[in-house]
Amino acid sequence: MSLLRRLVLILALVIASFCPEASGDHYPLRVHFLDVGQADCILIQTPNQRSMLIDAGNNGDEEFVLSYLAQENIEELAVVVGTHPHEDHIGSMDAVIDRFSVGRIYLPPVVTTTETFASLLSAIKRKGLNINTAKAGVEIDLDPALSVKIVAPHSGPYEDLNDYSVVIKLTYNRVSFLFTGDAEASSERRMVTEGTDLQADLLKVGHHGSTTSTSKQFLARVKPKYAVISVGTGNRYGHPDREIINRLSRFQVEVHRTDEEGTILAVSDGESIKIIPGKPAPRSVVSDEIIVYITKSGRKYHQWGCGFLQNSAIPRTLQQAKKEGYMPCSACRPPQ
Ligand SMILES: [Zn+2]
Ligand SMILES: [Zn+2]
Structure with a gap:
């Protein structure tokens, strides 16, 4: 690098450090993949300081999720999304709704008969919130600096609740994230055949790295640089599956796992993503259910x-x- 170029670069850095406005937005985009074991919970903090939560871990993660959000000084969640009504995704969502102020809540057009789902519905009712139906084509108004699009579910019928998972594509300038819940191959196929723009720099791997998700066709369309797998240590399902780990490595994706790295933070300025792994939380038992x-x-x-x-x-x-x-x-x- 020539001396002149070096001087120009230093000058630019000095100016940028004095005026944060010069770079457009005040804050970087921060995406936290909370270490909730064999479950999902993702907190998004936007450049204009709005917060969005996708899923809320298991029933047993209540204390951890609430304290994590409090620690991040969250007072209001502008948007809360329950990707699908399985316990490992909506488990602690009732507690989150009770504790924090919530702008809008999105759920897919599907119901189930579990107690966990019933407690979520009661919490929504107690708070006087209306449920927004999450389906392909809906845009979520979160922050003018971002585009947040729901790209699945498409209308079913699907055999598995997982295929009704809300899939969200978030774009911040040149950087995109794809959050997939537990969407499986049927929903992935549908997104591919609908011609949805699925390209994303970071993919939250579907269904904890099970072979039922992350089909080759889908992965070829997403073409991620990074993948995050939200998965519990020693889980009974053998997630993430070896086949999926191998497939991701064949596609040259850098894989991060919550069972190995704990809560994972992805930070972006809209140009690139920096991944900051945490430490895995000590966790005695995944679940004592047979x-x-x-x-x-x-x-x-x-x-x-x-x-x-x-x-x-x-x-x-x-x-x-x-x-x-x-x-x-x-x-x-x-x-x-
Ligand atoms: Zn599920
Ligand atoms: Zn799940």
Whole structure:
């Protein structure tokens, strides 16, 4: 570098440090992937200091999520999105709504009968909020410096609740993020065939790195530089799946995992992204519920490893499986 260029660069840096306005916005975009174990919780803080929450961890993450938000001096969440009504995504959302002021809440057009979902609906009602339907084509007005677009779900019907996951593409100048919830291959295929612009620098990997998501076709369209996997240490599902980790490395994606790095912070000035890993939080047990597996067509529930699980293995808590009328398999003798 010539002396003149060096001087110009130093002068530019000095000017920039005295006038933050010179760079456009006052604050960088900050995206926090909270370490909520086998679950999702993402906090977005925008250049004009608005806050948005995508998912809120498990029921057991309440204390951590509330204190994390308080520590970030959040008073109001302009937007809260529940990607889909599974416990590992909306678990602590009722507590968040009770504690903080909330502008708008977005949920996909799908319901479930769990207690967790019922408590979320009660919290929304207590607060006098209306639910905004999250579906492909909806734009979220969060911050004039950003574009926040919902790119899924498209209308179903889908077999799995995961495919109703709200998928959000956030763009800040030249940098984009894609947040996918637990969207699986069916929803991914739909986004691809609809011709949606999916390109993103950072991909929040779908469904905790399960093989049911992050199909090759989808990944080829997103072409991320970075991937974040929100996943619990020693989880029962074997997430993230080796196949997905290998696929991401074949696509030359730099992978960050909450089970290895703890809460991950992605900071952007609209030109590039800087990833700041944290430390994994000490976590004694992921969950003390007993998990069994059912199949797509059978009426029995099984232990992991049972020969009847070759074609499909759908996790259920033991309690849930019994409630749904499944009987213990006589071959693998699961807990009763
Ligand atoms: Zn799910
Ligand atoms: Zn999930």
